[in-house]
Amino acid sequence: MSEDDVISAKGRLLELLTELNDFELDTIEKWICSNSYKKELEAKKKMKISEKCLIDIGETIKQIIPFEAEMPSENIVPPTVGDQADCNATNTCHIDEFLYDQDAVHELVKEGKLQRHYCLTCNSRNIKDLTLISHSMSRQALQYIFQVLLPKELEDKQVLDVGSRIGAVLYGAYYFSRAGSIVGIEMNKECCDVQQRIINQYAMDNNRIKVINSDVMERSDVVQNSDVIIINVLDFFVDIEKHKQMWYFFKKYIKKGSYLVCNRSMADTLGYLDMFEELMDWLSICNPSQLENEVFFDVEDCSELFLYTVN
Numbered sequence: 001m002s003e004d005d006v007i008s009a010k011g012r013l014l015e016l017l018t019e020l021n022d023f024e025l026d027t028i029e030k031w032i033c034s035n036s037y038k039k040e041l042e043a044k045k046k047m048k049i050s051e052k053c054l055i056d057i058g059e060t061i062k063q064i065i066p067f068e069a070e071m072p073s074e075n076i077v078p079p080t081v082g083d084q085a086d087c088n089a090t091n092t093c094h095i096d097e098f099l100y101d102q103d104a105v106h107e108l109v110k111e112g113k114l115q116r117h118y119c120l121t122c123n124s125r126n127i128k129d130l131t132l133i134s135h136s137m138s139r140q141a142l143q144y145i146f147q148v149l150l151p152k153e154l155e156d157k158q159v160l161d162v163g164s165r166i167g168a169v170l171y172g173a174y175y176f177s178r179a180g181s182i183v184g185i186e187m188n189k190e191c192c193d194v195q196q197r198i199i200n201q202y203a204m205d206n207n208r209i210k211v212i213n214s215d216v217m218e219r220s221d222v223v224q225n226s227d228v229i230i231i232n233v234l235d236f237f238v239d240i241e242k243h244k245q246m247w248y249f250f251k252k253y254i255k256k257g258s259y260l261v262c263n264r265s266m267a268d269t270l271g272y273l274d275m276f277e278e279l280m281d282w283l284s285i286c287n288p289s290q291l292e293n294e295v296f297f298d299v300e301d302c303s304e305l306f307l308y309t310v311n
């Protein structure tokens, strides 16, 4: 870092500090003079290194799948119930959050590669925001799951991602956690090929991470053996009947004491399927296990992540 860089860094820091009141400033001063600041700085640097692995993987995936991150062999249909039931081809656009974070989306819009609005009456200024949806979890959500929500001690545990798609959750588990075994089950073969290609290309340990091409309901053995089960919203991929069957299946096979992580509350998911009353005693909501790491996150951005244990 040159002298000019140091001056510029000081300038940015001062800019930030001007926004604080006396009490906040005092607290920050004490923190910077403390040992915990040094430890937290080291931890943040490590997180950045792991995050870089995920950024590189994302760049590789962008080269091998369509821009929309939906495969030719897929039949993705907007749901008819729930908070996304108003999505349709006119008002909704899929942009994968694992591949494109907020800055990248901004760049795509600037370059004219992505639109944020659609016209209600052609050629007029009567426009409306497009709903942007993502079928993958963002890097930030993954970091929050493994470094705040779940316990740190996962060495002898198996993490299962139900519907692992392009593998975002698997790579998150690999680089952000110490999970001993990481398994993805995905019904789409093209998606599985992408995941396997990334696992090979990045020389990940095949004894630790693997992908299974199957309907999860054919693999009760894997579900029964998993200690952490991660389920991203499945609404676009299964009809209501199948979706209900899947939750009955999970209730039957996920073992007691396992963790379930979802990116929508189970009260909402089960409520939309009209099965909340029946399954409400199955799960208990949990507090994050690594609260000390919350300092690294914009907690508001992660408020849609939920951790449960199976009763």
Ligand SMILES: C[S@@+](CC[C@H](N)C(=O)[O-])C[C@H]1O[C@@H](n2cnc3c(N)ncnc32)[C@H](O)[C@@H]1O
Residues within 6 Å of the ligand: 134, 135, 136, 137, 161, 162, 163, 164, 165, 166, 167, 168, 169, 185, 186, 187, 188, 191, 214, 215, 216, 217, 232, 233, 234, 237, 238, 246
């Ligand atoms: C919303 S995406 C989740 C992607 C990934 N888990 C993430 O969070 O980044 C849901 C995925 O589940 C897959 N899927 C849906 N039903 C499934 C089933 N019964 N068995 C296996 N995969 C399934 C879909 O093909 C889709 O790729």
